[in-house]
Amino acid sequence: MKRLISIAISVAILLIIYSKIDFQGLIQVFRDCDRVWMTVSLGMVIPITMVTSWRLQQLMPQETSLGFIEANRLILGASVLNMVLPSKMGDIVKAYFMRDRGHLSGSLSLSLVVFEKACDMLSLLLWCVFGLFVYPEKDGLFWTMTLAVTVGLIFGLLLLGSRQFAQIFFVSAIKIAPKKLRQKLQNLQISWQEMHDYFWGDKKQLLIVSATSIFTWFLHLLQIWLFILALKAWTPFIINIALSPLAILAGLLPLTFAGVGTRDAALIFFYQSYFDAQTGAALGLLCTSRYFLPAIIGLPFLGQMMGAARKLKQ
Template sequence: MKRVISILVSLIILVVIYTKIDFTRLIAVFQNCDRSWMAISLGMVVPLTLFTSWRLQQLMPSGSRLGFLEANRLILAASVLNMVLPSKMGDIAKAYFMKQRGHLGGTLSLSLVIFEKACDMLSLLLWCVFGLLVYPQKTWLFWVMTVAVGVGLVMGVLLLASKKFAYFFFLVARKIAPKKLRLKLETMQASWGEMHDYFWRDRVQLIKITGTSIFIWFLHLLQIWFFILALKAWTPFLANLALSPLAILAGLLPLTFAGVGTRDAALVLFYQPYFDGATAAALGVLCTSRYLLPAIGGLPFLGQFLATVRGIKGESGE
């Protein structure tokens, strides 16, 4: 039911956006696009997937046997499930699958995925803070967002850097959370502690994974800038480092289907100083393709992952 509601919310937001812009202008934007830049920007899905798969390999303990091709299958299949299932079930299935195939034991697989997602979020926030600090057109709204994103970044770093702070954070969260979330928070707290113990044992490995994550998210934001060039529009690259992460964060709000709608509205709002609403709406379509193309690539591997998801639900008694 929640998924149906999120799809309806996405459709309503899109209808509002498209009724306020000239839809024929949106079609014209795509018809007049730079096809070379369009091919380059869409093609960046491939190196982004490869780098993400390589990072997953580097996250594995020494002695584990996760091949590069299998890492790619895991990333692509998880992309499919993340598009159609709530609560990032694709990433949970990825952890379960690695455990099931004998790559990792115990709860370490979940800890690894938690660390992977934490690195992604902190890297996105880092680039967002950097972009907002150098963004020239600061209104009160942008100052509020700069402070909010900065606080989120500091909190995230403290959660990764300090086991005591993480314990206190989860203790408070469990006390104020609804009853149905407390068990999930307890499980996450245990996995977080194991993740902290595992990754802080090897500082060199930790630095390598962190640097790789920051680089991967630089490529994500570069891809969005390439989308803008493909649409024959212009935004200074440093401004894009501020605006595109804000749109991505808006898409992460648990209101819509795969971020469609909230992300599009954020793009129309934030890029107003640089191009019109039709171009921003076209940029929203291209940003959705960043999630859709890997999901399409993962369809051939979906069968074995669906069996894994059924196994997760069976173990949880759902």
């Protein structure tokens, strides 16, 4: 039911957007696009997936073995499930699948996925803070967003870096959370503690994974900039580093299906000084393709993970 509501909200937002722009102009933007840059930008899905898969290999304990091809299958399979399951549950299913294949224990596999997602969010916030601080035309809204993103980054770093801070946070959150969420928070607390023990015990591994996460998100932001070039528009790359993470964060709000609608509206709003609404809407469609293309490529691997998804549902 929640999924249907999120899809309905996405459709409603898109209808509002397309009712306010020249739809024929949107089609013309794609007709006039640079096909070489379009191919290159869409093809960025491949190196991004490969780097993400290599990072998953680096997350694994040294005594376990996860092949590069299988890591790619896990990443792509999780992309499919993330499109149909709520709250990025595809990544949780990925953890259970790794456990079932005998790579590592269930609690540790969940810890690895939690750390993986935490690194992704902190890397995105890091690039966003960097871009916003160098953004030349900051008004009150942008200073507010800069402050909010910076606070979010500091909070995340404290959660990841301080066991004491994390303990205080989870204890407080469990006390005030509704009953339905308490068990999930307690499970997450256990996984978070195990994650602290595992990763802070090997500083070299922690550095490699963190650096790879930052580089991966650089590739994501580069892909969005290449989309802009493909649409024959222009935004300085440093401006793109500030604006595109804000649009991605808007898409992460738990309101719409895969961020469709909120992300599109944010792209049109934030980039309005650099190109028209038709180009912004086209950029929104291309940014949505960043999630659908890996899901389509991962369809052949979906069956391998469905067993783990059924066990998780039970």
